[in-house]
Structure formats: structure tokens, C-alpha cells
Amino acid sequence: MNITPEQELSLIMEMLTKLDVSNEEASIVAEVTLDADLKGFSSHGLGRFPQYVKGLEVGTIKPKSEITVEKDSIATALINGNHGFGHVVTYRAMEMAIEKAKKAGIGMVGIHNSNHFGVAGYYTDMAIMEDLIGIVIANTEPAVAPIGGKEPILGTNPLAIGIPSQSHYVSVDMATSASARGKLLEAKRRGEMIPENVALDANGRPTIDPCEALKGSILPFGAHKGYALAFMIEIMAGPLVNASFGKAVTGTANPEVTCTKGDLIAAIDPSQFVDMEDFKNDVDEFIAEVKATPNVFIPGDMEVRNVKRHQEEGIPLDDNLVKQLREITSELEIDVADILGE
Structure with missing residues (x-):
């Protein structure tokens, strides 16, 4: 599915507010996350959000820290x-x-x-x-x-x-x-292979399997x-x-x-x-x-092109990410249908 930039900001703000993050901090996190998705760095955008939620839950991320x-x-x-x-x-x-x-x-x-x-x-x-x-x-x-x-x-x-x-x-x-780790995590979530000449498995052999690459090393x-x-x-x-x-x-x-x-x-x-x-x-x-x-x-040219496209066509979210976000919003008792206009 695709969501608008405004929907992404609203979704992030709702989730962070429910997790006791101040509006000031939530706004910064939301803007940086949206910026990544608009520019095409989806591995560092909303796709990373489940990681931040887990950090808040276990206490490795401490909102309101001075x-x-x-x-x-x-x-x-x-x-x-x-x-x-x-x-x-x-x-x-x-x-x-x-x-x-x-x-x-x-x-x-x-x-x-x-x-x-x-x-x-x-x-x-x-x-x-x-x-x-x-x-x-x-x-x-x-x-x-x-x-x-x-x-x-x-x-x-x-x-x-x-x-x-x-x-x-x-x-x-x-x-x-050769690749950001986030792209490997994204490929794993999507069930996709990674390009050749990007990573090695734990035995030092070339691999296109993101799961094996995450156990091994990136070139x-x-x-x-x-x-x-x-x-x-x-x-x-x-x-x-x-x-x-x-x-x-x-x-x-x-x-x-x-x-x-x-x-x-x-x-x-x-x-x-x-x-x-x-x-x-x-x-x-x-x-x-x-x-x-x-x-x-x-x-910078590709980022400009991506921003224009995503503002016009929306930001794509893969099915597994949507599932993860629905699980998070359900646990937080957020009506995601209302935010996404469903």
C-alpha cells in the first residue's frame, strides 16, 4: 500500500505519543523518518520504526533524556x-x-x-x-x-x-x-534476495541471501x-x-x-x-x-527525483511492514484505519 507524507507523520506522532514521547521529540523523529522515506532511503524510514518501538519498550531508548x-x-x-x-x-x-x-x-x-x-x-x-x-x-x-x-x-x-x-x-x-545494513534487514523482511558482490556468509563465501549475510559480513x-x-x-x-x-x-x-x-x-x-x-x-x-x-x-539528484515522486504518488509500504505497523498500533490501541483513511 501507499501512504501520503501527511499520513506517515500522523501515524508516527500517534505511536510516539502513546509511548510517552513528548510532542517536541516526536516531531523531530517523525520529520527525520519521513525525510528518509521521501528521499528513497526506505531502509532508514518507517521500516526502522519497529526497531525504535522495541527500544522504547525495553528501555534502550530513553525519551525526555537531557x-x-x-x-x-x-x-x-x-x-x-x-x-x-x-x-x-x-x-x-x-x-x-x-x-x-x-x-x-x-x-x-x-x-x-x-x-x-x-x-x-x-x-x-x-x-x-x-x-x-x-x-x-x-x-x-x-x-x-x-x-x-x-x-x-x-x-x-x-x-x-x-x-x-x-x-x-x-x-x-x-x-x-557495499550496502547499508538496513537494506539487508529490509530485504529479509520483504523476502527478497540481495544483489551479488554485496555480502559474505559466516564462512566467508559470497551470498545473495540477506539472512546469511546478516550472519556473515557486508563487503x-x-x-x-x-x-x-x-x-x-x-x-x-x-x-x-x-x-x-x-x-x-x-x-x-x-x-x-x-x-x-x-x-x-x-x-x-x-x-x-x-x-x-x-x-x-x-x-x-x-x-x-x-x-x-x-x-x-x-x-542529490536521485533524492530530489524520489521526493517529487513520493509526494505525488505516495510512499510505498510492503505487506510485512504494514503487518508490523498494524501489530504495533493494535497494541497501542490506535485506530490506524482512521489515520490512513481506510
Whole structure:
């Protein structure tokens, strides 16, 4: 079935309100979740919601937690999310990074004791809207084996970068693995196979079965290059921000254990280097060069296309996800038929 963006927001708000999440926090979670679904990152949208509900039920996600600022300077900060919603903690962190960037030219905020934050590009979009460059990196519980090994040690370790432009949406949001773990979880839920050259089973053999891949490891993208990038992110989103790293990272996919991953959030003010309008014009000039060849896309084009399509046609939900959501709403005594106009 397909639902409208408005229906998705209403459904999330109803579920979170029933789970004693404040309207302020629920609104942030709902907006980030919808953003993922609109852009086509369904593995990080409503499809992840059963994970968040389980986290709330078992107490690994603690709504209304106060964020603690442990270290603070003109340009940097380290914050303790105290196991609140990852969406809320990361939203507040980017707000801090933006404020610091406007004063110092760059703002960088490290996070530990948070939770899965949805789609990373939402937070870099926050920077773009303030005419800033946004950067988000994070580590996750082990899913990727080092090149030559078969035991998962590295996370899928996402990277998002957003750049302001006069007339284009310029954004990349990607895992450093051949696939995000969420896509494997989504394939498992849908009963689908995954592409070749994405994952290995527990014995180190190539597999297209998502169940076997989840027991084994995901390949890094670009072989040694993706591995090297994931390795560096593991350190910058682990030891640098007082978070766990390697095999000690837990809770990004399994909501029943405490999440110990880390995040590093940055905002950069281009006007501290060059004239802001000149910078954005130069970005657009470069994009024009790239697009001079027909059928060429830039990072962000697919998301723009997906948003337009999903706003017009609705957001698709597979049957198993609908079943999961109906079970959750039934337990919470929510009249989902009323929300979805059934």
C-alpha cells in the first residue's frame, strides 16, 4: 500500500505519543523518518520504526533524556546523549555545530551514548539551509569484515556531506559498505534476495541471501578504498568522541542492547574562506560542467527525483511492514484505519 507524507507523520506522532514521547521529540523523529522515506532511503524510514518501538519498550531508548555537554569550546563540543532518541540528539548536535560555525567558521560536535539517528542527510540538510557545509559521520555495530578477513569488526559507517548551492540540491549520504545494513534487514523482511558482490556468509563465501549475510559480513564498497574510509570513520566516530569502536559497538541494529556507537557532526561556513555568493555560483558552474553531458546525475539528484515522486504518488509500504505497523498500533490501541483513511 501507499501512504501520503501527511499520513506517515500522523501515524508516527500517534505511536510516539502513546509511548510517552513528548510532542517536541516526536516531531523531530517523525520529520527525520519521513525525510528518509521521501528521499528513497526506505531502509532508514518507517521500516526502522519497529526497531525504535522495541527500544522504547525495553528501555534502550530513553525519551525526555537531557543532553549533557561534557566539553565545550568556541568551535567544538562533546555531548552525552544519555541514551535519548538518536534523531533528537543528532538534531541538537547539528544545531550546536551550526551556531559554532557562524561564530568561529567551523563547528564540530562529537556524540556518545545516543541511538540510531535515521538518515544522515537530514542533518547535513540543516546546515545547507543555513548556507553552511554539513558533514555527518558515525560508526555502527560490526557488519563489515576487514579486507582479507571474514569476521565483522567495522561498522557500515555512514558518511553524509551537504553543500549549499544557488539552484541545486548537493548532497551525498552513503554507507562505506557495499550496502547499508538496513537494506539487508529490509530485504529479509520483504523476502527478497540481495544483489551479488554485496555480502559474505559466516564462512566467508559470497551470498545473495540477506539472512546469511546478516550472519556473515557486508563487503566494503570499492574494496580496499571503502575499507580504508570505514576504518578512519571508526576512529573519528569512536575513540575521538568517547564512544565504543570495533567489536564493542552495539545497539545500532539490535534495539534490545544499549547503543554504544558514536557520531561526529560538523558545519563549515564557506564565507570564512571566500565570498558566499561566489562560492555558490562556482558550485553551480561546476555542476553545469558535469551536467553538460546528457543523462549525468550529481549527488542529490536521485533524492530530489524520489521526493517529487513520493509526494505525488505516495510512499510505498510492503505487506510485512504494514503487518508490523498494524501489530504495533493494535497494541497501542490506535485506530490506524482512521489515520490512513481506510
